[in-house]
Amino acid sequence: MTKKLRLVVMASGRGSNFSAIADAIREGALDAEIAALVCDRPKAPVIDKAMACGNMDIAVLTRKGFASRADYDMALADLVFGYDPDVIALAGFMRVLGPEFVGRFPGRIINIHPALLPSFPGLDAQRQALEYGVKVTGCTVHFVDEGTDTGPIILQEAVPVLDEDDEESLSARILEKEHKLYVKALRLISEGKVRMEGRRTLTEDKGL
Amino acid sequence: MTKKLRLVVMASGRGSNFSAIADAIREGALDAEIAALVCDRPKAPVIDKAMACGNMDIAVLTRKGFASRADYDMALADLVFGYDPDVIALAGFMRVLGPEFVGRFPGRIINIHPALLPSFPGLDAQRQALEYGVKVTGCTVHFVDEGTDTGPIILQEAVPVLDEDDEESLSARILEKEHKLYVKALRLISEGKVRMEGRRTLTEDKGL
Numbered sequence: 001m002t003k004k005l006r007l008v009v010m011a012s013g014r015g016s017n018f019s020a021i022a023d024a025i026r027e028g029a030l031d032a033e034i035a036a037l038v039c040d041r042p043k044a045p046v047i048d049k050a051m052a053c054g055n056m057d058i059a060v061l062t063r064k065g066f067a068s069r070a071d072y073d074m075a076l077a078d079l080v081f082g083y084d085p086d087v088i089a090l091a092g093f094m095r096v097l098g099p100e101f102v103g104r105f106p107g108r109i110i111n112i113h114p115a116l117l118p119s120f121p122g123l124d125a126q127r128q129a130l131e132y133g134v135k136v137t138g139c140t141v142h143f144v145d146e147g148t149d150t151g152p153i154i155l156q157e158a159v160p161v162l163d164e165d166d167e168e169s170l171s172a173r174i175l176e177k178e179h180k181l182y183v184k185a186l187r188l189i190s191e192g193k194v195r196m197e198g199r200r201t202l203t204e205d206k207g208l
Numbered sequence: 209m210t211k212k213l214r215l216v217v218m219a220s221g222r223g224s225n226f227s228a229i230a231d232a233i234r235e236g237a238l239d240a241e242i243a244a245l246v247c248d249r250p251k252a253p254v255i256d257k258a259m260a261c262g263n264m265d266i267a268v269l270t271r272k273g274f275a276s277r278a279d280y281d282m283a284l285a286d287l288v289f290g291y292d293p294d295v296i297a298l299a300g301f302m303r304v305l306g307p308e309f310v311g312r313f314p315g316r317i318i319n320i321h322p323a324l325l326p327s328f329p330g331l332d333a334q335r336q337a338l339e340y341g342v343k344v345t346g347c348t349v350h351f352v353d354e355g356t357d358t359g360p361i362i363l364q365e366a367v368p369v370l371d372e373d374d375e376e377s378l379s380a381r382i383l384e385k386e387h388k389l390y391v392k393a394l395r396l397i398s399e400g401k402v403r404m405e406g407r408r409t410l411t412e413d414k415g416l
Binding site: 038119130131132133134135136138140152153154156157158163199202203205 | 215324325326327338339341342343344346348360361362363365366371378406407408409410411412413
């Protein structure tokens, strides 16, 4: 059973994963609509990309003006709730969302992380991977819970680390896979194919 | 520069990785000789496999008879030292080797682990992976240091986790890759292609 997904995308940066999702929708590869881009930085390049799309709300809510992180998270949750999203897709949103936000949308927030979790959670995952000296890293689409990159995994894809890699070359190789993997995860959700069994997800996926 | 590697293989179980190494040598795919199989269990099936090869020493040293783990590790180190190995390959050796052993052979002990380290170190790595719910796991050949599966990584290969997997099916899929990866790592070492740079190894490897 396929359902047209109503999305809110949350981003802070250049928005390459935002663009991958928007492009997939425009090309008919993903049955979804982006109701709104929600951003915490007024000058983030992703805002220009959303404006160029022209068919969605753009909401910017900065942390300034709020007494505490909890207050900010509640305001952010109210804002997002108003768009009535099926799925909230974090795409380089550079703030850790607290329980005031996460608790409002159980099982509906997803994120993409540039490593094969549970290896290298948190910031600078690509640098962590290089410093550890792994030969295989990758990217992970997962549900967001109240931990840092600890929620149930939807999809992962491996990416090789080469002798000559630095953080930039490795990040670029992973990012290319992220764009495809994020769209694929959203497509599986829209097709009703992502089921939970304990903390394991079953996706009927047979590999990329 | 290629060097015929003199190996000691240490194993406790059925010895499938032992067989993969012995087969590769016999078929000319690996320029090495196994000086000895060292085993801690008198009835381990790997002993029959080594006897069938017929061209190596077989040494069994059990933990009984030794007052402490340190005493046992020292005796084990003396035993292995006597074979003058270039590389000591752990192949399902079910004991954690302490500093009395590891310290005697710096940079010369390697191990294979059925996960993409640093994820899922220690026992039951395949079960850990299933319980966590990863979609990609794999195997890792690494140098052994005094931690549990923490040494510098030589090679890794990814293996998909499927919806229908249980511990047995996943372990079998990983094991098939282990056999190839372990032989490949030994070949890279024999060819002088494994260099250290900090805790990163450079292997001139361009993927499998």
